[in-house]
Amino acid sequence: MNGVHDMGGMHGFGKVEPEPDEAVFHAPWEGRVLAMNRAVGYLGLWSIDTGRFSREMLPPHVYLGSSYYKKWTLGLENLCLQYGLVGDDELAAGRALYPAKPVKRTLTAADVPKNLSRGSFDRPPPAPARFRPGDRVRTRNINPPGHTRLPRYARGHCGVVEFVRGCHVFPDAVANGKGEDPQWLYTVAFDGRELWGDAADPTVKVSIEAWEPYLEAA
Amino acid sequence: MQLRVRALETILTEKGYVDPKALDYIIDTYETKIGPHIGARIIARAWADPAFKRRLIADAATAVGELRLPARATHLIAVENTPQLHNMVVCTLCSCYPWDVLGLPPVWYKSAPYRSRAVMDPRGVLADFGVNLPADTEIRVWDSTAETRYLVVPMRPAGADDWSEERLASLVTRDSMIGTGLALTPGAAP
Numbered sequence: 001m002n003g004v005h006d007m008g009g010m011h012g013f014g015k016v017e018p019e020p021d022e023a024v025f026h027a028p029w030e031g032r033v034l035a036m037n038r039a040v041g042y043l044g045l046w047s048i049d050t051g052r053f054s055r056e057m058l059p060p061h062v063y064l065g066s067s068y069y070k071k072w073t074l075g076l077e078n079l080c081l082q083y084g085l086v087g088d089d090e091l092a093a094g095r096a097l098y099p100a101k102p103v104k105r106t107l108t109a110a111d112v113p114k115n116l117s118r119g120s121f122d123r124p125p126p127a128p129a130r131f132r133p134g135d136r137v138r139t140r141n142i143n144p145p146g147h148t149r150l151p152r153y154a155r156g157h158c159g160v161v162e163f164v165r166g167c168h169v170f171p172d173a174v175a176n177g178k179g180e181d182p183q184w185l186y187t188v189a190f191d192g193r194e195l196w197g198d199a200a201d202p203t204v205k206v207s208i209e210a211w212e213p214y215l216e217a218a
Numbered sequence: 219m220q221l222r223v224r225a226l227e228t229i230l231t232e233k234g235y236v237d238p239k240a241l242d243y244i245i246d247t248y249e250t251k252i253g254p255h256i257g258a259r260i261i262a263r264a265w266a267d268p269a270f271k272r273r274l275i276a277d278a279a280t281a282v283g284e285l286r287l288p289a290r291a292t293h294l295i296a297v298e299n300t301p302q303l304h305n306m307v308v309c310t311l312c313s314c315y316p317w318d319v320l321g322l323p324p325v326w327y328k329s330a331p332y333r334s335r336a337v338m339d340p341r342g343v344l345a346d347f348g349v350n351l352p353a354d355t356e357i358r359v360w361d362s363t364a365e366t367r368y369l370v371v372p373m374r375p376a377g378a379d380d381w382s383e384e385r386l387a388s389l390v391t392r393d394s395m396i397g398t399g400l401a402l403t404p405g406a407a408p
Binding site for chain 2: 023026029035036048068070073076080087090094095103106108111116117118162192196206207
């Protein structure tokens with residue numbers, strides 16, 4: 001979706017302001033919501049891309065006006081509602097009012113160490129890779145209303161395939177309820193001037209990770 | 219937010235969907251066990267051992283397995299800075315970051331100013347960090363739009379030729395592994 005989360009190349013947000021000796025969490029609730037996202041994710045009801053899409057669908061003023069972990073909280077609440085884990089009335093009451101739905105598994109403290117690592121997103125390829133390193137490609141000009149990982153600034157531009165990264169779960173499918181639909185994943189590099197025009201810094205190159213359906217031969 | 223998050227946790231706990239002890243464990247892990255000190259060990263090993271650096275660049279996820287890290291660094295890719303090339307990592311769409319080797323990302327990495335400008339004006343962003351590169355250095359920005367995760371191998375500073383791996387690690391800052399900083403020089407190390 002063409003949302004405000006897709007920030008590459010936007011103006012007006014000001015300088016980057018690093019915080020010296022930054023704490024891992026700025027308030028205890030930030031840690032709780034981070035950990036809840038991991039634990040609820042472990043239930044296996046949705047994918048990481050579903051979680052991303054839930055944050056992208058926050059209204060633009062909410063997305064831009066919320067801290068990172070507030071966005072995580074709002075996105076998690078919405079997914080819990082959508083998947084029937086909690087009800088609006090329960091959130092209002094601050095306690096459970098109904099019995100739980102059966103779930104396949106829950107994360108215990110003993111499970112945490114062996115589940116710290118992310119699983120692999122590599123899948124058996126349905127077909128040979130269409131592109132090889134060195135191939136010139138053009139990104140498609142797509143504007144899907146659902147979740148996509150092709151940023152707006154990199155649509156309709158010519159670049160070069162640098163690496164084939166394997167055949168990965170396709171976010172545009174999985175976050176939109178269409179299964180994993182694995183697709184070849186490439187690192188595609190663009191000249192800065194191809195993306196930003198002739199006045200751009202000629203020493204800059206930008207790459208994205210692009211799934212095969214984002215690309216056509218150029 | 220404290221009350222709102224507590225309400226959600228209470229409901230999810232009462233229904234048995236989450237175990238508060240598991241949440242405690244996850245929080246403690248990211249506060250005390252997984253952080254940029256892990257990445258610094260990897261970079262120090264790469265500086266000290268050219269064969270390890272070659273393995274790291276060829277296949278970082280496998281190479282860092284030798285270091286017995288708390289979390290396996292799935293889909294990790296290492297990119298090396300040279301006098302001609304400076305690498306910088308961003309996630310313009312959300313906040314993708316190599317948690318397994320750097321811990322949780324700092325606020326600025328997830329912020330609109332960084333995500334909007336890193337791909338269009340990386341030199342301006344570097345200036346915000348006080349980093350000024352030669353005008354002819356090529357700058358490569360890696361936008362982490364997939365589950366691949368990028369770790370920058372900063373250049374080894376001069377003046378630390380006979381340093382042990384452990385001392386070398388003290389020169390490796392978090393920002394130098396994101397590409398918004400350089401490794402410390404020996405006189406500046408803590």
